[in-house]
Amino acid sequence: MQPHAESLAVSVETLLEWYRTLVFVRRFEEQTERSFRRGKIGGYLHVGIGQEAVPLGFLSAARPDDVFFVSYRDHVHTLVRGTDPGAVMAELYGKLTGTCKGKGGSMHLFDVARGNYGGYGIVGGHLPLAVGAAYALRYQGTDRVCLCFFGDGAMNSGALHEAANLAGLWGRDGMCPVVFVVENNQYGMGTSVDRASAVTDLARRFDAYDIPNERCDGMDPVGVYEVATRVVEEVRRTGRPYAVEALTYRFAGHGAADLFQPYRSKEEVERWRQRDPILLVERRLRELGALDDARAAELAAWADQRVQEAVAFAEESPEPPPEELYRDVYGE
C-alpha cells in the first residue's frame, strides 16, 4: 500500500508536532517495557509500539469534546489525547496519582474529562458500550461522536455482531454516531487474522450491518488522518455509524510475556518496520526541509526527558492508601 498524501493539507507545523508526539509515545512505551522487566509495573502490559498512527490520526481528526472507548492496548490513545504522561505512568506504577488512582492499571486508563471513557480488558466487551454512548450523545442533542477502537481479535467476538447490528439499526434514525476503528495489527495474540476470521477483509464484514466501511493504511499518520477527518465529519453529520479497518502492525509482542513470538517471522516484522509511522513522518519532514539530524536529536532528548519526568513522578508518588480499597465501589 502506498503512503498517501503529499496532497493533503497537513501543515509542516502539524507534521512536526505529530513527529514529536510519535517519538515521545514510542519512548514512553519502551520505558514501560523496561519498568515492567524491573518489576515496577505489574499485571499485563500491552504496548502500542508500531500502531501509533491509528490513534494519532483518529484522535487528531476528532474534536476535543468527542468521546472514545478503547481496548486494553490503550496507552497511546490516552497520551495523544493529552492526558498527563506522569499520571499515565503513575497508573502503570499503581500509584494514587495515576489516572485511576492506581485501581485500573495498564488495561484501564480513563480520562473522562478528555472524553476517554476507558480501556477495557475483555476483547470486544467495550463495543456495545460505545454504541450506547453514541446513542446518548444524540439523545442529548449534541453533535459529538464516539470513536470505538478495537483490534482484529474483537471482530470474531459475539459482541461485535450485536454492537454493529444495533449501531446499524439506530443509525437509520441518525441516532448512532459511532466510528468503529478496527486496529488490524494482523494477530489476535498469536493467531493471525486468516486463522481467525473466515472473511479476512474485516471492513467488508460491516456490510452485513449496513454500515459504510473502508480499509486504510494504518501506518501512515497522514493517511489515517485524511480518512479519519472525512469519516468523523460524515458520522457527525449523519448520526450513522462507519467502520474503518486500519492495517497496522505491532512491533512489540502481544504483551510483555510474549517474548519469542513463534507465530511470526523476523522477516515479516522487519518488512513492517520499513513502514514505521515515525520513519514515514520523519522522511516527509526531511524532504520538506523541516527536520535535520540536529533537530531530530533535540526532539529525542526532549522526549527522553519527558519520559524520565513521568517515571520520576510515578516513582515519587504515594501508593493508594488502604482506604482506597473500599472507595468507588458504589456511588452513594
Add this chain to the structure above:
Amino acid sequence: MPEMTYREALRSTLVEEMDRDPSVVLLGEDIGLYQGTFRVTEGLLERYGPKRVVDTPISELGFIGAGIGMAMLGLRPVVEVMTWNFSLPAADQILQNAAKVRYFSGGQVSVPLVIRGPNGAGVQLSAQHSQSFESFYGHFPGLRVVAPATPADAKGLLRTAIRSSDPVIFLEHAALYGVKGPVPDGDHAVPFGQAAVVRPGRHVTVVAYSRMLHLVLAVADRLAAEGIECEVVDLRSLRPLDVDTVAASVRRTHRAVVVQEQWPLFGAAAEIASGIYERCFDDLDAPVERVTGEDVPAPYARNLERLAFPDEDRIEQAVRRGLA
C-alpha cells in the same frame, strides 16, 4: 391507600420517573409495539415515542451493553430482560463492565442503570427459563440486587433503583405480576438494604423474599391457628443485605428458618444463615433451618416442578423442625 397490582406498581413508577426525568429511557425486547411480554410497559411507546422506548432485537449482550454505555454518558436507562434467564449472554457486560467500571476508572464514571424483569420459577417453564439469579448477581461488588415481593415494594424499590447512581439488578417474579396490594401515594421510595418485618411474632423468625414471602405468610397464618407465632422478615434487597434486621429478630425469637426458591449451594439462604450465626449464635435455641429448591435443573411436568421448589407444606415442616 390505593390498591394496585405488582405490574401496575411497576408501570406507574416508570411513568412517574419518565415524566420527572427526561434522561430515563427504556430498552428491551418487545417493550414497545408489543406492549411488553408481561405488559409492564403497556402504552409507554405511544406516550414517550421510540427514542425513549426502544424496541431492541433479541440481542441481550448488545442492548444491555449499550444501556451501560448510555448510563456512562449520563442517561438513566431501564432495560427490560424478558426473563433473567436471558441475561446470561450479557453476563460479561453486567459483571465485567457495569459492576466494575466505576472502580477501575477510579470513580470517574457512574452507571445509573436498572435491569429489570422476571426471575425465578413456578410457572412450568422448565430448565432454561426457571432460574433464580439473586446469588449469582449478588456475588459481585458494584451491583445492587433487589427482589420486591409486594406492589408497594415494587414501586418503592423501582423508584430508588431509577434514581440510583449504581447498576441495579431488579428481580421481579412472573407469578407476582397480578398480585394486588396497597401502595402508598406520592413519591414512595424504599431504600436499598432495608429488610422489613412484615409480620411480628414471638416463636420463630422466618426470612424470605420475592415469591417465597407469600408462601411464608400463608404458612404463618396456618400456624397462628395453633398459637405458633412466626415473625416474618422480607429481605427486599439482597445486596446490600440487611442481616442486622434479621439478627435483631432472631435475638427475640431464638429460632430461624430461611426460605429461597433457588438452589441450595452458595445460595442466599446460606449467606443469611451464616450472618445469623456470626451475629447471634448464642441467642439461637436451634440450628438455622434452610428451605430451598432441589438441587436439579427445573423440570417441566407439573408434579415434578412442585417437588422441585419449596411449597407451603415444606416450609411448614421446616418451621416445625426449627421449633422442635
